[in-house]
Amino acid sequence: MRPILSSEKISLSILLLIIGGCIYLLMRPPLLLIHKVAWDLGFGIIVQHGRMFVAGWAVPNWFLYSLPGALWATAYILIIDAILSENSVQSRLLIAAFIPALGVGSELMQWAGLLPGTFDAIDMVFYAFPFLIYVIIEMMKSHENVNVNATLFTLSFFTLYYGIQ
Amino acid sequence: MEFSSKQIVIIIVAVAFIVMGVLTIVAVVTEDGENSGSDIENPEGPSKSNQSLDYGGERDTVTINAAIEGDPYEELDELIGLEAVKNEVHSLANFVKVQKQREEKGMKTPKMSYHLVFTGSPGTGKTTVARIVARIYKDLGILKKGHTVETDRAGLVGQYLGETAVKTNAVIDSALNGVLFIDEAYSLTPEDPGRDYGQEAVSTLLKRMEDDRDKLVVIIAGYPNEMQRFIDSNPGLQSRFNRYINFPDYSAADLVDIFKMYAKKGQYTLTDDGETMLQERLEYAVAHKDHNFGNARYVRNVFEKAIQEQANRLAGRRNLTATQLSTLEASDLKKAFAAVKLTQNVTR
Numbered sequence: 001m002r003p004i005l006s007s008e009k010i011s012l013s014i015l016l017l018i019i020g021g022c023i024y025l026l027m028r029p030p031l032l033l034i035h036k037v038a039w040d041l042g043f044g045i046i047v048q049h050g051r052m053f054v055a056g057w058a059v060p061n062w063f064l065y066s067l068p069g070a071l072w073a074t075a076y077i078l079i080i081d082a083i084l085s086e087n088s089v090q091s092r093l094l095i096a097a098f099i100p101a102l103g104v105g106s107e108l109m110q111w112a113g114l115l116p117g118t119f120d121a122i123d124m125v126f127y128a129f130p131f132l133i134y135v136i137i138e139m140m141k142s143h144e145n146v147n148v149n150a151t152l153f154t155l156s157f158f159t160l161y162y163g164i165q
Numbered sequence: 166m167e168f169s170s171k172q173i174v175i176i177i178v179a180v181a182f183i184v185m186g187v188l189t190i191v192a193v194v195t196e197d198g199e200n201s202g203s204d205i206e207n208p209e210g211p212s213k214s215n216q217s218l219d220y221g222g223e224r225d226t227v228t229i230n231a232a233i234e235g236d237p238y239e240e241l242d243e244l245i246g247l248e249a250v251k252n253e254v255h256s257l258a259n260f261v262k263v264q265k266q267r268e269e270k271g272m273k274t275p276k277m278s279y280h281l282v283f284t285g286s287p288g289t290g291k292t293t294v295a296r297i298v299a300r301i302y303k304d305l306g307i308l309k310k311g312h313t314v315e316t317d318r319a320g321l322v323g324q325y326l327g328e329t330a331v332k333t334n335a336v337i338d339s340a341l342n343g344v345l346f347i348d349e350a351y352s353l354t355p356e357d358p359g360r361d362y363g364q365e366a367v368s369t370l371l372k373r374m375e376d377d378r379d380k381l382v383v384i385i386a387g388y389p390n391e392m393q394r395f396i397d398s399n400p401g402l403q404s405r406f407n408r409y410i411n412f413p414d415y416s417a418a419d420l421v422d423i424f425k426m427y428a429k430k431g432q433y434t435l436t437d438d439g440e441t442m443l444q445e446r447l448e449y450a451v452a453h454k455d456h457n458f459g460n461a462r463y464v465r466n467v468f469e470k471a472i473q474e475q476a477n478r479l480a481g482r483r484n485l486t487a488t489q490l491s492t493l494e495a496s497d498l499k500k501a502f503a504a505v506k507l508t509q510n511v512t513r
Contacts, residue, residue: 017185024189027403032393034188051407053275061400068189076182083174095175099182 006082013075013082020071026050027064062122070126073100077134089138096134103127226320227336230296232311232343237300245426246419247290253410254298261305279307280374280405282396283386285412288462291386292346294412299344302382309380314340318352321366329362333369337381345383351391354398371401388456415460417448423461427468428493433475438495446502463505470501 024034025047038047076099084092104127111119168176238258241251264274279302283291296313303311316336323329337345347353353363374383385392385406396402415423421444428435435443450463459466474497479485 021185028397032189033191037188064400064403065397072182072186072189076178079178080175083171083178095179098179099186102183102186 006085009078009082013078016071016075016078020068020075022050023064023068023071026054027059062126065120066122066126069103069123070130073103073127074130076100077130081134089142093135093138097131100127100131226316227339228315229339230313230315232300232303232313235300237297237304241294241297241301244290244293245422246415247294247412250290250294250410250412254294254301257408258301258305261307265306278405278407279382280408281382281384282392282406282409283384283412284389284392284409285386286388286414286456286458286460288458288460288465289412289414290461291412292348294410295344295346295384295386298384299382302344308344308382309342312340312343313346314343315346315348317348317350318363318366321347321370322353322362329365330369333366334373337370337373337377340381341377342380343382345381347383347385349387349391350385351387351395354395367399367402371399371405374405414454414458415451417444417451420447420451420461420464423464424468427465431468431472433472433491433493435493435498436495439493439498442495442498442502446498466505467498467501470504471497474498474500474504 021034024032025038025043035047038044077096080096081092084095104124106115107119107121107124107127109115238255241254244251261277261279264277268274281295281298283295285291292315295315299308299313300311302308314336320336321329321333323332353366355363370383374381383405385395387395389411396406421440424443424447425435447464450458471493475493478494478497479489482489
C-alpha cells in the first residue's frame with residue numbers, strides 16, 4: 001500500500017472535524033457557542049433542516065458526547081503528523097500530545113472541581129485513544145515490521161466506523 | 166526569539182483546535198439587547214379563564230389557561246420587540262402548514278416534533294409565547310383544544326416515593342390536547358440529585374410524551390445554560406426536544422415601551438420628567454443587570470409600585486382632576502425604582 005500523503009492526512013483531518021462539528025450542530029442542544037457561530041455565518045437554516053432530519057435518530061451517549069472529542073484529537077494528530085512528517089518521532093509525539101492532553105487535562109480538572117462540567121471517564125479514554133494509537137503506530141514504524149500506512153489508515157477510521165455502527 | 170514557518174503553522178493549528186474546542190464547550194449565556202423584544206404579559210393580571218390547582222405549596226404550581234378566542238398570529242405580531250422569536254414561531258407554523266399539505270397529497274413528510282425548548286431569562290415572554298403557540302397549534306390542527314397548563318417542579322415532583330408519578334400524570338392528563346408548559350424545567354434534575362424524585366417526573370413525562378404523542382405538546386423553559394444541562398442529562402429529552410427558541414433579554418428602549426404599554430392600558434400618562442427618569446433608570450438597570458434580571462417582570466413591578474406611590478402622593482387631596490389622577494410624576498417613579506429589586510428570586 002502506498003504511503004498516505006500529507007495532503008490526504010489533512011483532508012482526512014478536515015473530514016473528521018466536519019463529522020465532529022455535525023454531531024454538535026445537529027444532535028446537541030443548540031445552546032453552545034458553535035451554534036451561534038453557525039447561525040452568524042449563515043448556516044442557520046441548513047443546521048435547522050439537518051436537526052429535523054436527524055431528530056428521530058437514536059444514538060448512544062458516547063456517540064453524542066465522547067466521539068466528537070476523539071475525532072477532534074484524531075484530526076489534530078493527523079495534521080501534526082502531516083506537518084512534521086520529516087521531523088523526529090519524539091518531536092512529533094510531543095506536539096501531537098498537546099490536544100489529547102488538553103482534553104484529558106480538562107476532564108481531570110472537572111473531576112477535581114477546578115473546571116465546570118461533568119467528569120466522564122469515557123470522554124477521557126476517547127481523548128487519549130487516538131494518541132495511544134499514534135504512539136503504537138510510531139513504535140511499529142520504527143521497527144519497520146508491519147505495513148504501517150495500512151494500519152494508520154485503518155485506525156484513523158476506527159472511531160468513525162463504530163460511530164456509524 | 167524567532168520562529169520557523171513550521172513552528173508558526175503548528176502554533177496556528179494548535180490555537181485553531183483550542184478555539185474549536187472552546188466553541189463546543191462554551192454555552193451561550195444570554196444575548197445582549199440588540200435583538201430584544203418585549204413582554205406581553207397581561208398587566209391586568211391573570212386571565213379570567215385561568216384555573217389554578219394548588220398542591221399545597223407556597224404558591225399555585227399548576228395553572229390551566231383556556232385557549233381564548235382571537236387570532237394568535239395577530240397577537241404574536243403585536244408583541245413589542247421579540248422579532249427573532251416571532252420569526253421563529255412563524256417559520257414553525259409555515260413549516261407545519263406545508264408538511265400537512267404534503268401529507269394530504271400523500272407525499273413524504275419528515276418526522277415532526279412539536280415539542281419546544283424556550284431559553285431565556287425571566288420575564289422575557291416565554292410563558293406568553295407558549296400560550297400563543299398552543300393556540301397556533303390548535304389552528305394548525307395539531308391540538309384539539311389549544312389550552313396551556315403551566316407548571317414547574319413543585320407541580321410535578323412529590324415529596325414521597327410514588328407521589329411524583331401520580332402528580333405528574335395528573336398534570337399531564339389536564340394538558341392533553343393542549344400544551345404542557347414547564348417553567349424552569351432544569352430544576353427537575355438538580356445537579357446533586359441525592360434522594361430527589363425529579364428524575365421520576367422526567368421519566369413519567371417521557372413515557373407520556375410517547376404514549377400520548379398525538380395529543381400532548383410539551384414546552385420546557387428556563388435559562389440557556391441550565392436547560393442545556395437538563396437536556397444533556399437524558400437522551401430521551403435530547404431526542405424529543407430538538408427545536409429551540411431563544412428569548413433574548415430586553416433592551417432599555419423595549420422596557421420603556423413595555424412600561425408605556427402598561428401605563429396606556431391602565432390609563433396613566435407620564436410627565437416629561439417622569440419619562441426621562443424612566444429611560445435613565447431602565448438604561449441603568451439594563452447596564453447593571455445580572456443573571457436574574459426580571460426584564461419585563463421588573464418593569465411591571467416598577468409600574469405597579471409607581472401607581473401605588475402616585476396614590477400615596479394624591480391621598481388626602483380633594484377635588485382631583487382627571488389629569489392629576491392619571492399622571493405619574495418623576496417622584497413616583499423615583500420611589501418605585503428604589504422600592505423594586507433589580508432581580509427576582511428564582512429557582513436555581
